[in-house]
Amino acid sequence: MSANDMRAEVHQMIDELDDSFLRIVHSMLGTHAEENEYPVVGYDLYGNPKRANELMEEYEQELAAAERGEAIAADVFAKRTKEWLSSIK
DSSP states (O other): OOHHHHHHHHHHHHHTOOHHHHHHHHHHHHHHHHHHHSOEEEEOTTSOEEEHHHHHHHHHHHHHHHHTTOOOOHHHHHHHHHHHHHHTO
């Protein structure tokens, strides 16, 4: 069966759905469209997917915080990292 044949058959099936199942199909298609619009670009430490739009939002928030001076200097960060690493050995 060709893709066009399947599309035509799916359209016919959708036209015949009852309202409750139509809501389920609508939700599934919405989720699918959202996942394609915002692809998974990585995962957090717990294996949860991170989408491009989420990472961009986090980046913008962190950039704004840095512009407000809510950051630490690189040398301070390096010192704290060394201290932390030496404490866990």
